[in-house]
Amino acid sequence: MSVRLSSRLARLLNMVPYFIANPGISAAEAAGELGVTTKQLMDDLNQLWMCGLPGYGPGDLIDLSFSEESIEVTFSAGIDRPLRLTSTEATALLVALRSILEMPGMVDPTAAQGAMAKIESAAGAAAVRNGVKATDTATNAPRSEDPSAATVRSALARSRAVRLVYYSASRDAVSERVVDPIRIVLVDNHSYLQAWCRQAEGVRLFRFDRIDEAVELDERSNPPADALEQDSALDLFSDDPALPLARLKVEGSHGWVLDQYPMDQRAVHADGSIEVTMRFATLDWMTRLVLGFGSGITVLGPAELVAAVRDRAGAALASYGAV
Known part of the structure; x- marks a missing residue:
């Protein structure tokens, strides 16, 4: 699944409970809070009309009443109910959480470990009820986050520019640059900061394990508007005719x-x-x-x-x- 599709899926999953909690909100206000353009929001709402439960007919699919002035969920297709996981699903989720925990910058380790502890506890209780001896797989010592990754995540959440000391493997050199964070992405099993590089005047990917130092600046992140829609910036390598x-x-x-x-x-x-x-x-x-x-x-x-x-x-x- 591409980064663009996976980020949209996460947004779609969050939109139904968001609009249930904020009935009648305008498209402009919702787009601002969700961090997307009004056009993207309306496209997402039209996509939600085709999502729902097996059967995929009336009474199965999510239903909404929306315009740019007001948005309201009229049928949630059960997405607002607490999720119940089977033991197989719980195990798969734990494996996924452990994997993403290994990717610097992708998630707050404290939040991930808290979720893992809750899933493990629930899975253990279910096993006891079913007569199966539970295995203690709870996470032991809390995992500390790399300071640079924590700084980048904080700057992204607070919409602040960042000064990076970064090692470029293709150039075999360490450089210092100021960037405007856009998002954190996962590409080919490595986590990257996608950001507008003021030095290169373009969107670049910065691999987290190659960031030697990160300092959050006291100025807002302000990437150009067109940089937010540059899918090509997710390519790890671009052909630079200036290079031999x-x-x-x-x-x-x-x-x-x-x-x-x-x-x-x-x-x-x-x-x-x-x-x-x-x-x-x-x-x-x-x-x-x-x-x-x-x-x-x-x-x-x-x-x-x-x-x-x-x-x-x-x-x-x-x-x-x-x-």
Whole structure:
């Protein structure tokens, strides 16, 4: 599921109890409190009309009466009732909570651990009632949150700008920059801060485990309006024509590398090898990357990268010969 779809699903699930608690609220006021545009809110309300219980007919689907002046839920399809989990569902939820707890910045650890304790307690009580010996799986020592992740979450909640000290793996460099947080997202099993970078003047993703330091500033976060709708900013790698372009031949046995690095496939040869291109920021970083794959990757160009790889490999071999 894409980040955009998963965030919309969470919003849709919250909207029904929200409108039940705030009957007759205007679209503009609700959009402001929910953090979306009025157009997005109206699109969500139209989507809710197609959600509900199996059967998917009258009396099954969520029903609403809404306009830009007033919104009211006329049938909740049971979404306002307390959820009862089966043991399988409870176990799956616990696994999911433990997994998300490992992702810095995604959730308040105290809140997640509190939810886990309640689920575990309820699951244990149900097991006793069913004659099954309960297993004590309660969380032990409270998990402390990384200070940088906590600062970023706080700044996002308070709509404050943040000064980051950030390590960029693609450039192999640490930089300091001021950003306007937009949201926290999960991409390829890593948590990121999506933010407007004032230095780059564009939307960027900052991986939480590469944020060395974060300081919340006493100024409001103010990303450009169009930055909030940039789905392309969720791409981890973007082609920067200002960076040099490496031409590489990847052996067939190393085809998996294309899934791990921002490479563009150009040709597939008869022997199964793949010709690709890849942008890089520094010659030293790219040289070390290529050498790490041994004979699995051969550099075709540019000439300075070919020379750098040849010289570094020669020096390494010479060191072995001197032993």
